[in-house]
Amino acid sequence: xxxxxxxxxxxxxxxxxxxxxxxxxxxxxxxxxxxxxxxxxxxxxxxxxxxxxxxxxxxxxxxxxxxxxxxxxxxxxxxxxxxxxxxxxxxxxxxxxxxxxxxxxxxxxxxxxxxxxxxxxxxxxxxxxxxxxxxxxxxxxxxxxxxxxxxxxxxxxxxxxxxxxxxxxxxxxxxxxxxxxxxxxxxxxxxxxxxxxxxxxxxxxxxxxxxxxxxxxxxxxxxxxxxxxxxxxxxxxxxxxxxxxxxxxxxxxxxxxxxxxxxxxx
Amino acid sequence: xxxxxxxxxxxxxxxxxxxxxxxxxxxxxxxxxxxxxxxxxxxxxxxxxxxxxxxxxxxxxxxxxxxxxxxxxxxxxxxxxxxxxxxxxxxxxxxxxxxxxxxxxxxxxxxxxxxxxxxxxxxxxxxxxxxxxxxxxxxxxxxxxxxxxxxxxxxxxxxxxxxxxxxxxxxxxxxxxxxxxxxxxxxxxxxxxxxxxxxxxxxxxxxxxxxxxxxxxxxxxxxxxxxxxxxxxxxxxxxxxxxxxxxxxxxxxxxxxxxxxxxxxx
Numbered sequence: 001x002x003x004x005x006x007x008x009x010x011x012x013x014x015x016x017x018x019x020x021x022x023x024x025x026x027x028x029x030x031x032x033x034x035x036x037x038x039x040x041x042x043x044x045x046x047x048x049x050x051x052x053x054x055x056x057x058x059x060x061x062x063x064x065x066x067x068x069x070x071x072x073x074x075x076x077x078x079x080x081x082x083x084x085x086x087x088x089x090x091x092x093x094x095x096x097x098x099x100x101x102x103x104x105x106x107x108x109x110x111x112x113x114x115x116x117x118x119x120x121x122x123x124x125x126x127x128x129x130x131x132x133x134x135x136x137x138x139x140x141x142x143x144x145x146x147x148x149x150x151x152x153x154x155x156x157x158x159x160x161x162x163x164x165x166x167x168x169x170x171x172x173x174x175x176x177x178x179x180x181x182x183x184x185x186x187x188x189x190x191x192x193x194x195x196x197x198x199x200x201x202x203x204x205x206x207x208x209x210x211x212x213x214x215x216x217x218x219x220x221x222x223x224x225x226x227x228x229x230x231x232x233x234x235x236x237x238x239x240x241x242x243x244x245x246x247x248x249x250x251x252x253x254x255x256x257x258x259x260x261x262x263x264x265x266x
Numbered sequence: 267x268x269x270x271x272x273x274x275x276x277x278x279x280x281x282x283x284x285x286x287x288x289x290x291x292x293x294x295x296x297x298x299x300x301x302x303x304x305x306x307x308x309x310x311x312x313x314x315x316x317x318x319x320x321x322x323x324x325x326x327x328x329x330x331x332x333x334x335x336x337x338x339x340x341x342x343x344x345x346x347x348x349x350x351x352x353x354x355x356x357x358x359x360x361x362x363x364x365x366x367x368x369x370x371x372x373x374x375x376x377x378x379x380x381x382x383x384x385x386x387x388x389x390x391x392x393x394x395x396x397x398x399x400x401x402x403x404x405x406x407x408x409x410x411x412x413x414x415x416x417x418x419x420x421x422x423x424x425x426x427x428x429x430x431x432x433x434x435x436x437x438x439x440x441x442x443x444x445x446x447x448x449x450x451x452x453x454x455x456x457x458x459x460x461x462x463x464x465x466x467x468x469x470x471x472x473x474x475x476x477x478x479x480x481x482x483x484x485x486x487x488x489x490x491x492x493x494x495x496x497x498x499x500x501x502x503x504x505x506x507x508x509x510x511x512x513x514x515x516x517x518x519x520x521x522x523x524x525x526x527x528x529x530x531x532x
Contacts, residue, residue: 128514161508240400241400245426248513
């Protein structure tokens, strides 16, 4: 029931980027979040749980992981608090192998809608954008520039489990440029100075192969990405507010892409 | 140039709810945020600034406050760090008288669209919802239940300054019920089990007097508010994701109300 010092150190290391990169693993915590993992293709390497902290719903989840042949390890509430990245641990923590972030490995020819995030450094915004991307049927997320790390605890939490089911590639800008050109995608930039309506743009995209690019909260997209984009779109709103939250603006635009696609297939 | 211990203590007290309530004041920090205050009706009581931390844009802002006869006090970077609620202070902090939170004082008969937040306890979500409310021309925000405190540093920051220009009432549920009935508003509930489309609902609201209610991230709206609502609306999305982020869902619904209102006036 007691974790060794080495194991505690290993589990704690996943709260840092260096620790996650070195091990090729990441951790996620909480009953709701890990229920989402159960619904995805990603299987944990190990599930650690403290029965004293879990209600029936949590214990059921542990049994479900067990029946999928995932290794489940009972630990004390005290040890769980030691390895948790949160102030109030919920009683369950799972360790996963980090998925590939290679664009060439993640891309599949059938993919039609892709979200590009550039310099989205706030983990809450990045997680929220991934959650909306999955909700609005985007097939892939590509991160360029200085984004938050996709499998950090805050991003995983803000994604509400979307990270378990959504391929996320991290790629240099030069590779993105080549990708857009080679795969025949139309890149649409979320831009407060944009003049097109997302609905009008989506209707004209050849083969519905659309990439939507969202930039940083403070500065929007870089000149390079704006230049690469065929269209700049904005969400119309009152001018008393300079801009919307980046995750809100991106989500609204994804939602409109989703609505257009649904209208087309009806 | 040096703040007294008493003044430092006073300014630090605004980072707690008790301190803000006792003094009837709140503090906001940062150049971008306080530029928004300059564009609003809310005037600071005092602006504290550390020239060593400010670039030209910040110094210009200080001069603009000065020309509006706001008291500006130069302090050392060290003192600013002492009173700041952030890890990396930006060089300017302003103290404001907290606006009224009384629904009866804030409501004006010309108001047409109102956002209701119930148990929105995450300050980032509450601030983001207020930012979107202002962007999408909502006239008033009403908080019921256990919401984050509207003038806490995190809410003010997440609102990107919307709090300076948006009336925010805090009220018991019973008063909300009486208000909806007496003022002839139609209350629409954001509800994952909702069956109506927001566009269809908005089109039928008498006199366009619409209230949109958004609930907590974890549990949605209470039975009481759902019961009070004439309609339940949801944002259609893929079922692989249980729900959208509360601020995203609320913002999307507000955006659709805004679009409907614009179409009607065109």
